[in-house]
Amino acid sequence: MNKEELHSFIEKQQPNICQIVASMDKQIVYSDTWNDYKKDDCTHIMSATKSIMALLVGIAIDKGQIGSVDDKVLEYFPDYKVKRGEKTIYDVTIRHLLTMRAPYKGKGDPWSKVCASDNWTYSSLDFLGGRKGLTDEFDYRTVCLHVLTGILYNATEMKTVDYANEYLFKPLGIKPHINYYAETAEEHKAFTISKLPKEHIWFCDTQGLGTPGYGLCMSAEDMAKIGLLCLNKGYYDNKQIISSSWIEEMTRPRTVEGNNFRGMEYGYLWWIIDRKKNIYAAIGNSGNVIYVNPEKNIVIAVSSYFKPTIFDRVDFIQEYIEPFISEI
Numbered sequence: 001m002n003k004e005e006l007h008s009f010i011e012k013q014q015p016n017i018c019q020i021v022a023s024m025d026k027q028i029v030y031s032d033t034w035n036d037y038k039k040d041d042c043t044h045i046m047s048a049t050k051s052i053m054a055l056l057v058g059i060a061i062d063k064g065q066i067g068s069v070d071d072k073v074l075e076y077f078p079d080y081k082v083k084r085g086e087k088t089i090y091d092v093t094i095r096h097l098l099t100m101r102a103p104y105k106g107k108g109d110p111w112s113k114v115c116a117s118d119n120w121t122y123s124s125l126d127f128l129g130g131r132k133g134l135t136d137e138f139d140y141r142t143v144c145l146h147v148l149t150g151i152l153y154n155a156t157e158m159k160t161v162d163y164a165n166e167y168l169f170k171p172l173g174i175k176p177h178i179n180y181y182a183e184t185a186e187e188h189k190a191f192t193i194s195k196l197p198k199e200h201i202w203f204c205d206t207q208g209l210g211t212p213g214y215g216l217c218m219s220a221e222d223m224a225k226i227g228l229l230c231l232n233k234g235y236y237d238n239k240q241i242i243s244s245s246w247i248e249e250m251t252r253p254r255t256v257e258g259n260n261f262r263g264m265e266y267g268y269l270w271w272i273i274d275r276k277k278n279i280y281a282a283i284g285n286s287g288n289v290i291y292v293n294p295e296k297n298i299v300i301a302v303s304s305y306f307k308p309t310i311f312d313r314v315d316f317i318q319e320y321i322e323p324f325i326s327e328i
Contacts, residue, residue, distance in 0.1 A: 006324055007032055014316060016286060016307040018043055018197075019220035022300045022325045023228060029328045030321075031221070035305065040175075041197035042217040043303040046284030049216040052164070052226065053148055054098060054269035058246035059167050065155045069095040069249075069268075073128070076151045080125055089129035097148050098268040099254055100140050105130040109143040115188065120205035121150030138256045138266065142213035146205065149212045160210030161202045171241045172225040174218070179204040191215075195305035214284070220303040226282070227290045227299035251280045262311070273314060287313035291322075298322060 001009065010017055011034055018037040022030040033039060060066040067075075073092045074080065082089055088103055096102035104127050117123035124146040149160050156163055165176045180201040182188040191203060192214075200222075203215025210216070218226075229236045230251070233244035253265040253272035265272040273279040273291075282290040287310035291300040300317050304310070 016304045017302060018305055019303040021220040021224040022321060023224055024325055025297050030325050037197055040219055042200055042219050043305055044198060044217050045288040046214050046286055048282040048284035048288045048290060049214050050269040051282030052216055053212040054250055055168060055242060056152060056164055058242050058250060060152060060155055062243045069098060073147060076154045080122055086129045088133050091134055092128055100138055100266060101136050102128060103130050103132060103134060104128060104139060104144060109141055111143050114143045118206060120146045145213040149209045153209055159208050171239060172229060172236055174222045174225060175200045177202045179208050193306045220301040223290045223301035224299055227292050227301055231292050231294060231299055281314060286310050289313050291317050
């Protein structure tokens with residue numbers, strides 16, 4: 001299949017893909033766009049935002065602003081008043097949040113309660129803990145992960161988007177991002193499901209703290225730079241942006257219980273695709289993916305507009321895109 005044939009194939013078989021950028025041996029070898037998207041347009045990368053947040057936490061730990069992943073969450077919120085009778089929350093650590101093994105009250109994400117509150121971080125803390133204690137069960141959450149952005153802010157005195165711009169995006173040559181706040185639930189929904197290109201924005205709460213579980217908008221080229229940073233163990237353009245030890249720890253596989261995650265394992269907010277080959281990825285709803293294959297020195301970034309229940313994007317990358325660029 002040549003580039004034109006691959007373009008038409010993707011257009012028919014994966015119609016919500018907007019951009020693909022792929023690199024091999026640190027060089028971009030493939031780039032294409034669909035759906036009238038331009039090269040520098042952004043999509044909402046959904047839960048792939050989580051993986052970017054993991055990098056920001058790592059940078060803050062490198063700088064000594066956050067002590068370690070074993071710090072207790074409540075150490076960063078001295079003014080938060082724990083609900084009467086709640087004991088488990090005192091033992092929850094940053095590591096629990098990063099590995100999706102934090103205990104929560106109730107099932108699923110309490111979107112309406114958190115997003116309608118005046119303080120999304122404290123509202124999320126209200127759901128942390130519970131009578132079952134620290135079960136170490138994998139419990140994938142999105143909105144309640146907002147606790148992490150609160151930790152970053154209290155540790156650094158910088159809002160999420162400002163910290164990312166200064167210590168991650170700027171060194172990678174990624175355009176500065178600005179906050180976007182939705183005044184109403186309708187605006188929030190429109191942001192999430194819109195198929196139109198977006199600017200370099202990060203969805204935020206009422207206090208201007210970027211949502212760590214979703215809400216970041218990037219181009220595939222931006223995403224590929226993130227992937228290259230990870231592939232190169234924290235280095236980009238011969239400069240160390242984040243410690244190699246953090247990249248290794250962040251991508252160390254941890255078994256995920258249950259059959260709902262296609263046999264994947266989990267690191268620190270990154271999915272581990274293949275333990276033996278150390279292939280890992282940032283994955284967001286609609287098929288937004290930063291795919292990193294250290295064995296082949298390959299990074300593949302795919303941006304997509306909103307289309308729910310896209311579960312085959314990594315399979316598609318491995319079956320079609322990875323072989324294609326390997327033959328270039």
